[in-house]
Amino acid sequence: MIAELGHYALVLALVLAVAQATVPLLGLRSGDPALLGVAKPAALVQFAFVTLSFAALTACYVQSDFSVLNVAENSHSTMPLIYKVTSVWGNHEGSMLLWVLILALFGALLALLGRNVPAALHAAVLSMQAIIAIAFYLFILLTSNPFARLAQAPVEGRDLNPLLQDIGLAIHPPLLYVGYVGFSVSFSFAAAALLTGRIDAAWARWVRPWTLIAWIFLTLGISMGSYWAYYELGWGGWWFWDPVENASLMPWLAGTALLHSALVMEKREALKVWTILLAILTFSLSLIGTFLVRSGVLTSVHSFATDPARGVFILMILVLFIGGSLTLFAWRAPMLRQGGLFAPVSREGSLVFNNLFLTTACATVFVGTLYPLALEALTGAKISVGAPFFNMTFGPLMVPLLIAVPFGPLLAWKRGDLLGVAQRLLTALAAAVLAMAVTFALQGRPVLAPLGIGLAVFVIVGAAIDIVERIGLFRLPVAIAWRRAVGLPRSAWGTAVAHAGLGVMLLGVVGESQWNIERITAMKTGDVATVGRYEIVFDGLDQRQGSNYRELLVRFTVREGGVPIATLTPSKRAFTSREMSTTEAALMRHGVGQLYVSLGDLEPDGRVAVRAYDKPLVLLIWIGTLVMSVGGGLSLSDRRLRVGAPRPSKARLAAQPAE
Template sequence: MIPEIGHFALIMALMLSVAQSVLPLWGAHRGDARLMATASPLAFAGLVAVGVGFGALIWSFVVNDTTVMNVVQNSHSAKPLIYKITGTWGNHEGSMVLWVLTLAICAAAVAGFGRDLPSGLKSRVLAVMGMISLGFLAFTLFTSNPFDRVWPPPPDGQGLNPLLQDIGLAIHPPLLYVGYVGYAVTFAFAVAALIEGRVDAAWGRWVRPWSLAAWAFLTMGIAIGSWWAYYELGWGGFWFWDPVENASLLPWLVGAALLHSAIVVEKREALKVWTVLLALLAFALSLLGTFLVRSGVLNSVHSFASDPARGVFILGLLAVYVAGAFALFAWRAPAMAPQGVFAPLSREGGIVLNNLLLCSITAVVFVGTLYPLFLDLLTGQMISVGPPFYNMATAPLAFPLVVAMAMGPLMAWKRAAFWPVLQRLWWAACIALLAFILALVLGGWNALPALGFACGFWLLAGAAVDIGDRSGLGRTKFANVMNRARHLPRAAWGAAIAHAGMGVTILGISGMGLATERLIALPAGGTTQFAGYEWRLDHVRDFQGPNWTARKASITVLRDGQVQFVMEPSRRFFPVGRMTTTEAAIRTNLARDLYAVLGEERDGPTGQREAVLRMHHKPLAPWIWIGAGIMALGAGLSLSDRRVRIAAPNRRRREAEEAARAGAPA
């Protein structure tokens, strides 16, 4: 009965989304206040309906209802409760319900927090979001129904993919979806503005917090997915330039350009056409990622589905939403003339450079990801585009981007002078140069990591210079500096912290470039020297888990004969899925990771059983994810600034504008 209630709730949500797509839009076109007023109640009702459907799906997984095909294919009675719950979205069908739920929450947030929005703009935004919900609800119900029944029910389910039975993969998809759907909101604002034919500072002020929130969640989603790959897959890397990894990186890059460009629209009413284009592109790339993951065109550990029919449906949605939006853009864009004029050397100019470099990196990743697919489709020839291509193609673009990130915030709006900016950054340049020289000498004359260290310290020092300059450091008394620093807008602090977080992440990536590893087979009691430690394999034993068995090694790590710690890597076997996973053992002191992986066991030359061990020493590896957390923290701090969240114009000005458009006295 509960699955039927969930199914009915999704059908009801589909019907509500039809009404939400039509009534407010028609009301805005006709100037009918009653029809426009239906937008918010329909958005709230849609949230309730999708919430009921999602709750029914969770209930089916928790009680292991094997009459539901989705539960049979992705759950098992022996699975821990936490993974029964997270297994709800650890599959294609459930993840689509989570996607639609996230979209409904965002639509309800626009309805609830958008009281100061002009009613015409608000109704059009919610109507566009209703159209997006309509497409994905139709996709879910007609091609990916999560409540399909099976009869007779099997005695138990087939279990969730063992790789997904991890807390990192439980958190990773919801964060990504909030990021993707956040760009659906900026897309809706862009389409609504194109329909109205007007983009102004108020529009930029509304787009900015949504782009900031979407970017922050996407940052955390990508970071947690990278962290999971690092410790769960056992290969010791954090980014492989996998096509599905790239699919999440593409909207992140364009989203970073969007949130900077929206500032210019808000402050200077310039870059209007460009900002609208970025808002359309960010969501288009989010949809592209959905297509790649679910169409079956890629074979990846990240892929959810391999049904070509689903891929065709998503491709149709991509064509309708993106082609329709870009056709509207081509029609309306010429009328959105920019008002703010600025010199190339200015803060606006720095943001334009930032945007061009980010979009250039996006183009490189886009081509590298899709070119093998098109080549296979057209010629049948299969090629692989791997890390060497991406590293060599993006590095020349990333370096000037990092240089500009520290200089841009120090430039004045409209027109700036280059020399005063350099004067304020001279000591940051000295720190970067010193870091480059030290890394070059201590890192074995490896130029690329040394350049990375220079870039990381440049950004850290640049963020400190930005805050110091805003606080009057060097121009007034220290007490005044501290007082001004305390009263700086949270948005200013947030931007500096986010830039510093990028610097920390670059330092972590550069440290990984100096990583060392060793592959060795040891018998019980055998030892080896690595990374300044003595590693002793004590034993390899069997271990029983809740729904798996394991072979676990015990490795004692010593220095100067003194025991430092014990590491226990293992290999887990899941009987239900007939699959083996690798569980790496990681010991960190935040300055480096010691990383051990247990491989296969074999007979040694003397007939004694040996275990194959792979050991890594990874300097600064934790800084990659610490930096991502700092970036998200900076975005959150900016978002907490009331001046970023509260839309302009205020309610009185909004009412006056609406009265003037209606021909009534204000």
């Protein structure tokens, strides 16, 4: 009964989405306020029904109702409760239900928080959101029904994919989906603006908070997914340029460009056409990522769908939304009025420079990811585009962008003084040169490491100089500087923190890629392996029974200078229901680095294959992304960055002369 209730609620959500999509557009055409007003209650009730549907599927998992096909294929009665819940989105059907739940949530938030948006534009945005929802409701109901029943329920389920039975996968997909789906709001605002002709600084002000929310969550989602792959897959890497990873990186790059472009539009009413196009492309890339992961064209732990019908349906969605929005853009964009002019050397110019390199980097990842798939589809030939291609193309594009990052916030709007800004950044340059010299003196090789460390320090110190200049530190009395710091807009703090986080992440990338020490060996009890300055001693084997798996643990003692400092217990888990095994790495933190130990196969002579790494600075990769997200949160909390244009105060309204 619970499954049927969830299915029925999803059908009702589809009906409401149809009403939300069509009635406000009729009101927009006729100018009828009553028809426009349908959008808000429809969005709220639609969210209620999708929430009910998702809650019903969750209840089926928690109760281990194996008469539901989706539950029988992706759960097990002995799984811990947390993994029964995460199993809801650990499969194709459930993950798509999570997608529409988040989409409906954004629609409801738009309905509640868009009171300052003009009624026509507000209704048009909600209508666009509903059109997206209709496509995905139909996709779920016609090809991916999560509530399908089995004629005869099995006694036990098949279990969740063991790789997904991890706390990281409880967090990673929801964060990632909020990022993906959050960009639908920017897309809907762009399409609605093209329909209504309302594209100005206020429009950019309404779009930026939603874009920032999506960017923050996508950053956190990518970061969490990277850390999960790092410790769960046992390979010791944090980024593999896998097509599924690239599918999330592309909208992140485009979304970062959109944030900066919308800032120019808000401040100077410039880059209107480009900002609208970026809003369309960013969500389009999110849809392409969905197609890559859910269509079955890729083989990955994330790829749940293998039915060609699903791939064709998602491809039709891509054609509808990407093709339709770009057609609308081509029709309406020439009618847009040009905004304010600015000199090439200005803050606007620096943000255009930022956009140029971000979009070029995004295009590089796009081509490298999709070219092999297109070539195979057209000719049958299979080629592999891997890390060497992306490192040689993406990396060089990031260098000039990172050099320019500290300059942008210090340049004035409309016309800037590049020489004056360069003089203010001399301290950052000196710190970078000092860091390069120290790195070279300590390490000697490779040459890229000192350059990378120097660039990271330049970005971090440059971000600090931006704040120092704004508050007048070292130029004004400390009390005045403190008051200016307290009164500084949070968006300024957010920009500096986010840029500093980028530098921190770069420190981690350089440290992990240039100074990583790897040792692969086969060990038995009593053997000792040296990894960097550490010795790991094989103490013995243990076995234990988990809730739904058997686990082989190996005990290692870690010594530094002959002195024991830690005990590590990496393991291999065997899941009998799925006939699969997973590797659980053991990690020991030292500063912002880690000693990483994982297990391979057990050999016939009793030895165990051991893979050990010493990874200096590796934690800075994820610390940096967290700092970037905190910077985004600070900007979002700025009272000036509210959803919608600020309302005039009652005093100002009273002072206005009557017409």
